[in-house]
Amino acid sequence: MNITEIRVKLIDDQRDKLRGFASLTVDRCLVIRDLKIIEGSRGLFVAMPSRKLHDRCQSCAGKNHIRAKYCNDCGQRLREGRGDTDDRGRVRLYADIAHPIHQEGRDEVQARVVAAYQQEYDSSKLDGYVPARFDDLDYHVFAQDSSESS
Ligand SMILES: [Zn+2]
DSSP, X not given: OOEEEXXXXXXXXXXXXXXXXXXXXXXXXXXXXXXXXXXXXXXXXXXXXXXXXXXXXXXXXXXXXXXXXXXXXXXXXXXXXXXXXXXXXXXXXXXESSOOSSHHHHHHHHHHHHHHHHHXXXXXXXTTOOOOOOTTOOHHHHHHHHHHHO
């Protein structure tokens, strides 16, 4: 895999485990954005972009999060035990939007993104640091949302 660029947006909120966002470019051709750099119990790891899974209410067909107990639209009680389970039997709440298909790819993305994060973090401590630009992304909106909810 030829990763040609990685951009990191640092998130400076120590109340949260999210340390930053990254976008990576493959072969100067395809951009994958919204990777998250997260501080885990065993150090930093990278989460691939994902979306929350939903399903539809049996009476009104309204869309609800898999964990919802009642329908957002009609208030009807929803069936228990909805959604698919993963190989450990837990209900799947998120689905990756883009992800490496083998461990080697996963390791490479992880190592490169964490290295890029560390580099960005180090430069952020220097005078005259200018954060990477993410003109096309609404990360500031997310940062606001996450600080309000915590
Ligand atoms: Zn409903």
